[in-house]
Amino acid sequence: MALSEFELIERYFTGIGARRDDVILTVGDDAALVAPHSGRRLALSTDTLVAGVHFPVDAPAEAVGYKALAVNLSDLAAMAAEPAWLLLALTLPRADPDWLERFAGGLAALANGAGMALVGGDISRGQAITVTVQVAGYADRPLRRDGARPGDGLYVSGTLGDAALGLQFWQGGQREGVDAHFLIERLHRPTPRTALARALADLATAAIDVSDGLLADAAHLAERSAVAVLIEPHRLPLSSALRRSASATHATTLALTGGDDYELCLSLPLDREKEAHARARQAGVSLTRIGRIEDGRGIRLISATGEALTYTHHGYKHFPVPSR
Amino acid sequence: MALSEFELIERYFTGIGARRDDVILTVGDDAALVAPHSGRRLALSTDTLVAGVHFPVDAPAEAVGYKALAVNLSDLAAMAAEPAWLLLALTLPRADPDWLERFAGGLAALANGAGMALVGGDISRGQAITVTVQVAGYADRPLRRDGARPGDGLYVSGTLGDAALGLQFWQGGQREGVDAHFLIERLHRPTPRTALARALADLATAAIDVSDGLLADAAHLAERSAVAVLIEPHRLPLSSALRRSASATHATTLALTGGDDYELCLSLPLDREKEAHARARQAGVSLTRIGRIEDGRGIRLISATGEALTYTHHGYKHFPVPSR
Secondary structure (H helix, E strand, O other): OOOOHHHHHHHHOOOOEOOOOOEEEOEOEOOEEEOOOOOOOEEEEEEEEEEOOOEOOOOOHHHHHHHHHHHHHHHHHHOOOEEEEEEEEEEEOOOOHHHHHHHHHHHHHHHHHHOOEEEEEEEEEOOOOEEEEEEEEEOOOOOOOOOOOOOEEEEEEOOOOHHHHHHHHHHOOOOOOHHHHHHHHHHHOOOOOHHHHHHHOOOOOEEEEEOOOHHHHHHHHHHHHOOEEEEOHHHOOOOHHHHHHOOHHHHHHHHHHOOOOOEEEEEEEHHHHHHHHHHHHHHOOOEEEEEEEEOOOEEEEEOOOOOEEOOOOOOOOOOOOOOO | OOOOHHHHHHHHOOOOEOOOOOEEEOEOEOOEEEOOOOOOOEEEEEEEEEEOOOEOOOOOHHHHHHHHHHHHHHHHHHOOOEEEEEEEEEEEOOOOHHHHHHHHHHHHHHHHHHOOEEEEEEEEEOOOOEEEEEEEEEOOOOOOOOOOOOOEEEEEEOOOOHHHHHHHHHHOOOOOOHHHHHHHHHHHOOOOOHHHHHHHOOOOOEEEEEOOOHHHHHHHHHHHHOOEEEEOHHHOOOOHHHHHHOOHHHHHHHHHHOOOOOEEEEEEEHHHHHHHHHHHHHHOOOEEEEEEEEOOOEEEEEOOOOOEEOOOOOOOOOOOOOOO
């Protein structure tokens, strides 16, 4: 049995996600057709996962499908956008029916939960599994990276550092026990903070999602907002599993520099903090103040006693470029 | 010198394409923000090129950048859509500044010509160069695959089979001479038929672009429209370069089964043919009647004397799947 790209799409990727009144024509033509609600702005984003780079080559297929969409939903969340449509471009060494079915299942579960529809895509042959998802959502009150102002507090959702330790556990074959299970789930199935972001859209001044590590991502927020971001590492929210599994120093390092947590980092006026906490509780997500915005540029770290701290490791840089 | 993904995007992929009044926020935030014109539908599509699969590993970087967008614009053309925005997801084994600059140049040239803006993207590390482009455009009068009706004529733009022979020439190192140059250009720089499609949008009943070979793509049109597509191979438009470089039989086989030409295949009522030709002339593209739509299903081939022909090779299928 040989399946063409066309037949693979028919079999595994047709009818995925929610039915939406703004989708006119879905998978199966040269392009999808959508009818955006009049007067509403759209947020557009794309992110790629490559086997062996962004996920372990032995990651469960369901987790790969889930995560490929989750990292994109995290970008929409960082804009406080309401998810609408997605396209999938999948590159595979071969068409393994079992893998494809589980991959599609992981993707579909999250798409349904987010109320979005898979409207198009492409399947190609290539050596490494490479998954590119592109998402679009309505952004009525977009949260940008460039609105942080001196005097704002700096906050993160959930806990940090879990996914980085989860990756170490997974790679080390340390997969048993409640803590390992929790940390590995955080790696494989990050929760996009869509509901939180939309609840805070009119309070927050800026937001970014934590994909490359807090230090790296907060630095982007600082640069785009032309401010200094002051972080107090002792305030970073750490999960019980992380605290139990790593020394305090190692846990804090992971929380500062580990990628893949897909929590939100955002700034908002300190006098709105109480309201923000109330809304976060309603959204079912913890929100922790981890620092503040100041005049200046770049990132500053200070200890609980107010001393300046330094870090040499500034998050994951993707490309070693030869000097020229 | 080590450049992060952030710095690579800043250096090579900022400000590419046209300035557009419907772009609010471009490359540099978690997502792009656009404001679609109210009441207009959007066509969305994505296509991936993998080195060694969709383009030769030694293809010029400019050609890779150009073609990655061109194949997507071809999908928009097949919907008669007006190009608006694109996102780029690029996977690379390493960041070669020279390659990136030339790749971005090829992409930018076509984006500018099409009046579209690069609004976002992603750069990842991975073994094989993999380029996924996602495009969006306004589709006020979309041409779908499912509207062909018995009695319509079947047409293609331009000439067929050139890119397939161009690939053979490129791979054989046969790159000198005016014919080789023409055929290789057709391979590396296909021309999306945007203007033609938009000129014919109110005449044509269905359209598909020829990416996998005429037989394979016309079969999709037949299936979606629930009709039979009758093709007369002796009518297929062949370039002078193809005629001079291949036997008549080989040339016709390439025109039927060769992929990568990115011409349009469309159906329209025979009594509108004259008007269609006039509009095609205005758009500067040839249009050739190559068959007709009939009752029934699937593809039929007939000779100049009306005899049925058979072909065993039905275009490129991407995936050999193990039987289970």
